[in-house]
Amino acid sequence: MARRRLRSLTASNTGDLVFKLVAVGLTLSVLVLAVLMVGVMFQNSRESIAEYGIWDFVTAKQWDPVFRNFGALAVIVGTLVSALIAVVLAVPVAIGIAIYIVEIAPPRFQGPIAFLVDTLAAVPSIVFGLWAAFVMVPWLRQTPGKFLVNTFGDWIPLFKGPHFGFSMLAAGVILAVMIVPIISAVAREVIASVPMAQKEGLLALGATRWEVVRKVILPTARAGIVGAVILGLGRAIGETMAVTMVIGNRHELTWSLMAPNSTIPSIIANEFREATYDLYLSALIHLALVLMVISLGINVMARSLVWSATRGQTSADAR
Amino acid sequence: MIDTSFKSTRNYSRRKLQSRLFVVLSASSALATVVVLFVILGYVLYRGASALDIDFFTKLPRPVGEAGGGMAHAMIGSLIVLAIGSAIALPVGLFTGIYLAEYRSSFVADLVRFVIETMAGIPSIVVGIFAFAMVVRPMGTFSAWAGGFALAVIMIPIFARAAEVALRTVPFSLREASLALGVPFWRTTLRVVMPTAKGGLVTAFMLALARAGGETAPLLFTALGNRFFQDGLSHPIATLPVQIYTYAIGPYDDWHRQAWAGALVLVVITVVIIGVVRAVLGRSNIAQ
Numbered sequence: 001m002a003r004r005r006l007r008s009l010t011a012s013n014t015g016d017l018v019f020k021l022v023a024v025g026l027t028l029s030v031l032v033l034a035v036l037m038v039g040v041m042f043q044n045s046r047e048s049i050a051e052y053g054i055w056d057f058v059t060a061k062q063w064d065p066v067f068r069n070f071g072a073l074a075v076i077v078g079t080l081v082s083a084l085i086a087v088v089l090a091v092p093v094a095i096g097i098a099i100y101i102v103e104i105a106p107p108r109f110q111g112p113i114a115f116l117v118d119t120l121a122a123v124p125s126i127v128f129g130l131w132a133a134f135v136m137v138p139w140l141r142q143t144p145g146k147f148l149v150n151t152f153g154d155w156i157p158l159f160k161g162p163h164f165g166f167s168m169l170a171a172g173v174i175l176a177v178m179i180v181p182i183i184s185a186v187a188r189e190v191i192a193s194v195p196m197a198q199k200e201g202l203l204a205l206g207a208t209r210w211e212v213v214r215k216v217i218l219p220t221a222r223a224g225i226v227g228a229v230i231l232g233l234g235r236a237i238g239e240t241m242a243v244t245m246v247i248g249n250r251h252e253l254t255w256s257l258m259a260p261n262s263t264i265p266s267i268i269a270n271e272f273r274e275a276t277y278d279l280y281l282s283a284l285i286h287l288a289l290v291l292m293v294i295s296l297g298i299n300v301m302a303r304s305l306v307w308s309a310t311r312g313q314t315s316a317d318a319r
Numbered sequence: 320m321i322d323t324s325f326k327s328t329r330n331y332s333r334r335k336l337q338s339r340l341f342v343v344l345s346a347s348s349a350l351a352t353v354v355v356l357f358v359i360l361g362y363v364l365y366r367g368a369s370a371l372d373i374d375f376f377t378k379l380p381r382p383v384g385e386a387g388g389g390m391a392h393a394m395i396g397s398l399i400v401l402a403i404g405s406a407i408a409l410p411v412g413l414f415t416g417i418y419l420a421e422y423r424s425s426f427v428a429d430l431v432r433f434v435i436e437t438m439a440g441i442p443s444i445v446v447g448i449f450a451f452a453m454v455v456r457p458m459g460t461f462s463a464w465a466g467g468f469a470l471a472v473i474m475i476p477i478f479a480r481a482a483e484v485a486l487r488t489v490p491f492s493l494r495e496a497s498l499a500l501g502v503p504f505w506r507t508t509l510r511v512v513m514p515t516a517k518g519g520l521v522t523a524f525m526l527a528l529a530r531a532g533g534e535t536a537p538l539l540f541t542a543l544g545n546r547f548f549q550d551g552l553s554h555p556i557a558t559l560p561v562q563i564y565t566y567a568i569g570p571y572d573d574w575h576r577q578a579w580a581g582a583l584v585l586v587v588i589t590v591v592i593i594g595v596v597r598a599v600l601g602r603s604n605i606a607q
Contacts (some may be wrong), residue, residue, distance in 0.1 A: 019505030023422070025350035026414035027431055030475060034434045037441075037449050037472075044452045085353070096348030103347070106340055111603050113349055122593045124533025126560045127582045130567050134575070180352055208338035231440075241564065244465045264446045265536065272448075272540050282427025288448045292441060298439030 045286035083236035085172025094183035121181035134256035142164030186200035190224030224309025230302035240265035323581025367583025403467025408474035416482025447537035466542030
């Protein structure tokens with residue numbers, strides 16, 4: 001009797017042990033995957049790293065597959081500029097939405113509006129790309145594009161024409177649409193975690209809504225909002241399909257936002273299948289490595305800011 | 320410390336106006352975003368619906384230049400690649416979620432959480448290149464396996480993180496009650512905790528699935544694409560997003576027409592599934 005009980009106890013311990021081993025094993029496989037990812041990217045770009053070095057690759061301007069010349073500066077700048085345009089356009093709107101949903105909207109509208117904004121984040125990027133290429137670009141080429149080129153083109157190099165629609169500007173605009181829901185989802189959480197007592201205190205003193213936002217919400221939520229913005233920046237930097245379909249794909253350093261350009265993801269998407277020799281392929285993977293490093297840095301920064309703002313309570317994520 | 324100039328009532332009307340302006344601006348930013356959503360979805364519906372017919376779901380693409388045909392092969396292909404991705408991501412993501420939720424306070428758990436957060440932020444095109452280097456190069460050919468592997472890498476962090484959140488919502492008293500009855504820990508987890516968190520786990524998985532199903536970039540150099548039904552998992556395979564991309568950048572009007580139809584199908588599958596899942600099951604705080 002006692003013996004049987006003892007055996008069943010041991011059996012259950014074995015079960016627990018096996019279960020734990022499986023859980024730990026599969027969890028560790030995620031870590032292995034991450035390490036493997038970094039290692040494999042280095043391994044596959046070693047030819048390019050050996051040829052150009054890590055730093056020279058990043059600072060060289062020429063990207064010329066015909067003459068076996070690979071420099072990443074133009075596309076890195078293109079990546080950062082497109083993402084910056086997106087952030088500049090998206091941030092005011094995203095924060096406006098977040099404040100509207102948390103503080104202003106009537107309670108019965110809060111859920112539906114948040115739901116619709118989140119739905120925008122669920123649209124696949126190829127659909128954004130399709131819409132942007134066939135609807136937004138032709139529209140941008142007309143009134144807004146002409147206006148910018150004619151009004152500012154002569155004295156601000158950023159808006160120098162000619163403008164054919166497919167441009168850095170188009171990429172920035174569609175990226176802005178794509179990151180608004182991401183920024184606003186995180187900002188919403190951060191703003192919701194501002195203590196009610198502080199808002200009530202200021203309201204009791206006779207402050208208006210704007211003053212509450214200005215003097216309590218924004219200062220309190222600042223770190224988290226900055227985190228949300230950086231998270232959006234990270235997403236914009238890595239976005240491939242929508243950008244590839246509207247940016248025009250020319251790799252040349254230019255000041256004009258109205259000119260075609262390219263980003264790291266767009267150049268990879270366009271040229272990877274056509275990479276005819278090993279060094280070319282290796283240089284493209286080298287680019288991907290640079291992109292990975294940039295986005296890792298950005299994400300780590302953003303996460304720690306958001307985390308410190310909500311004290312680790314954020315679980316829901318932008319998607 | 321706080322500037323209390325607003326206490327003066329002299330410029331009350333100005334302050335009120337300012338505040339009203341702010342309310343209008345923030346409301347209109349919400350409105351603008353919702354309008355953009357409807358414009359995009361509406362246009363996809365308008366162009367897609369006129370191009371959708373039964374052939375689209377049942378036929379292969381016609382030879383270049385001939386009108387008609389469909390994307391049956393791409394839809395089947397997407398399902399196959401997603402199935403491969405799920406077969407990898409489901410156990411790995413689930414058990415990672417279980418590990419994080421049940422053995423929560425260890426150094427390894429914190430490290431894994433950090434790695435998962437970071438992995439979720441890696442651009443999908445980089446994941447595609449990773450899969451290319453890991454699977455396509457050793458195999459010497461583009462394949463469904465490579466595409467599935469790439470999608471698994473996309474799905475694992477999304478699923479694992481959301482699964483952890485879902486499992487954490489299960490109250491401790493439930494676990495304790497089960498353990499107190501002498502049920503071993505592993506059976507408690509499988510038979511008590513997981514069934515209780517079932518809704519959240521399903522939501523988590525559907526979110527990961529919908530996200531992976533809409534991805535194009537990781538499939539460009541892994542699954543590649545194909546104009547025919549797949550002939551084995553070790554060969555290039557067509558998928559819906561890549562097929563849409565190929566048709567969208569092609570020069571033919573009929574291709575564009577079909578690209579819109581494909582986009583409509585993709586939007587209906589991903590957006591609607593996510594929406595329904597969120598609305599029905601996502602009452603817990605995972606899906607927000």
